[in-house]
Amino acid sequence: MSKSPLIGLTLLLILLVASLTPAAAQDVRETIRFCEGGAFSTEEDFIAENDFVGPNCYISDGDLLSPTGQVCATNRDLVEQPFDVSVDVGLDAVHIVDFGEFGEPLIAFSTELDSPHGNFGAGDLLFTNGAVIPNGALMQPFQIRNDVGLDGLEIFGEPERIVRFASSLPPRDDPAWGQGLLQERLKESEIEIWFSIEGTVNLSERDYILDGDIISADGSIIARNGDLLPLDVPAGIVDRGVDFGTDAIAVVGDPETDEREVLYSTEILFDGDRISTRYPSE
Secondary structure, X not given: OOOOHXXXXXXXXXXXXHHHOOOOOOOHHHHHHHHOOOOEOOOOOEEEEEOOOEEEEEEOOOOEEOOOOOEEXXXXXXXXXXXXXXXXXXXXXXXXXXXXXXXXXXXXXOOOOOOOOOOOOOOOEEEOOOOEEOXXXXXXXHOOOOOOOOOOEEEEOOHHHHHHHHHOOOOOOOHHHHHOHXXXXXXXXXXXXXXXXXXXXXXXXXXXXXXXXXXXXXXOEEEOHHHHOOOOOOEOOOOOOEOOOOOEEEEEEEOOXXXXXXXXXXXXXOOOOOOOOXXXXX
């Protein structure tokens, strides 16, 4: 008895659907531990091959990676469950708050693209528990209301306090964000948020913030781009000519004694001659 062509076609369709179904999300409670020694994301997608990821593994610019060559969290792990986003929206700023000591792992991050649902923007500070700090709330002390992006990120404070802070935030559309709510909560919780932005904004005729500056959510400018780079590199608009950007931030040291070392990456490379004149710090 010959098989019905319809049965064969149905079986083929089932196989095709099965092959297109995304693999089950990894258990971030386990994989996030890969990043205990450091974490980062890349600007571009690439294909990797090593003992951890196997052959010809696609790595997205939205994945969270470890310096040892492991994937700590995919972009799907970060945005699907808390924000109902199933497309890759990239990964820009990132700070691992808690590896699971106080419940579920908590990761703070920003994306390269806006949510297709409108529930977050590319400059908002997101948490994997679903909390969102609008970009405007971060920039509120500078009186900047438009989304200027978010690149580097470092959050200071006891992890347990940051977890409680992130668990008590109001919805993204709460008008209190525009009235200094974030700054009040940060002060109450003894938390600092340092970050960099993606663009340039003018604060006044003579004052500005560049994408290479490190600023704080309390309204202070922590470091200019010219302060970060060696004095014989021409960094520092307006006096020295070039802003190299600040893409990633990591701070090591003892915050209690203010002995902090700032590690960072730049957005553009420097392959020119160093300048001979040693400019003073801005």
